[in-house]
Amino acid sequence: MTNAPRGHRPPHGAPVIDRAFALLGAFSATRRAMTLAELSRATGTPPSTALRLARRLLHWGALERDGGGRYVIGLRLWELASLAPRGHGLREAALPYMEDLYEATHQHVLLAVRDGHEALLVERLSARDAVDVLYRVGGRLPLHSTGVGLVLLAHAEPELQDQVLAEPLVHEPEGLPVSPAALRRTLARVRQTGLAVAERSEPGPLLTVAAPVRGADDGVVAALSVVVPASGAEPRALAPALRATARALSRSLGSPRAS
Structure with a gap:
């Protein structure tokens, strides 16, 4: 739909x-x-x-x-809106874990859920001098070209993936077209590695690394990411803290896989 x-x-x-x-x-x-x-x-x-x-x-x-x-x-x-369990309730559970991740990076830490063909940003913790981003709490992010979006799309039902891949996909604001075949390979890699890595050039060079957050039925209920300046950033250096935080949050939400 x-x-x-x-x-x-x-x-x-x-x-x-x-x-x-x-x-x-x-x-x-x-x-x-x-x-x-x-x-x-x-x-x-x-x-x-x-x-x-x-x-x-x-x-x-x-x-x-x-x-x-x-x-x-x-x-x-x-x-x-504060009564929405996928928004405020998830945010309350996630904030302590996000704060720990923020202390490790001092850049941006994002938490998003999927809403239809978009990701909805539930919370963002940001340092005063963090790299510029276009994301705001309550704002919508594309599934095909953001770290949290790729995680949520990779773990969505196949029918929804097909619908998204059938749409005209463009990286904005760069205006670069996205290859559906390349995006399918990216989604497979996200499922295999448990991480999404995305680089963007607008509003400035930045790197995003994102991981899934699982709920009580072990399904992916959210995505957690860090956004840092691309210069000198290394996904392998960010991955351990991100994975540990996403796993701890999943465990608090009752995920059997994270236990």
Whole structure:
């Protein structure tokens, strides 16, 4: 099953709840505040309908108004999102282990879960002078070109792998095409070695090494990675600490394989 586009215009006559979700889905990392007119245009919702929905969402707390009167996402959604076991619950369990890994690297430590055809960043610990990255907590990462994404894709069901490999795959922001055959070989190597290694040139030269985190049924529930400057970095030097941390976290989540 493919992902429905976020913020996609609802079809004519869509149920009220779909139109409300469309309003919420129109917000993004680059579009955090909108006027009513902007919300209407972004979702294809008539202004009168957008106003009625926005008022209900304001009353419930899903939307708020900023100092300029524009609509922004409300704290009520954050309150609900904190109850998601694959997000906040996993983050709480992982933080002590991530902090240990951070102390060993003093760069970036990422924790992500798969959501459809993307990886969702649940937590990130970063040093003040760490290499620049494009990732933010709550942000979405491609499965085919990030360390955590490769781990999650390598351990996804074969049907989903086929769907992802059938899509036009490009490394962004570099704009480099990805060969499906080469990606299949990479995924096989990730399963064999237990590690994903990815190098990127944007926003700066960096190296990512990632490992799977397993849950009580021994399935991969998340991916843990370190991101460091590419200059002088060696995956073999990062692998032991990363493997040990991922295994300890998996053990805390009840993985039989990590016991």
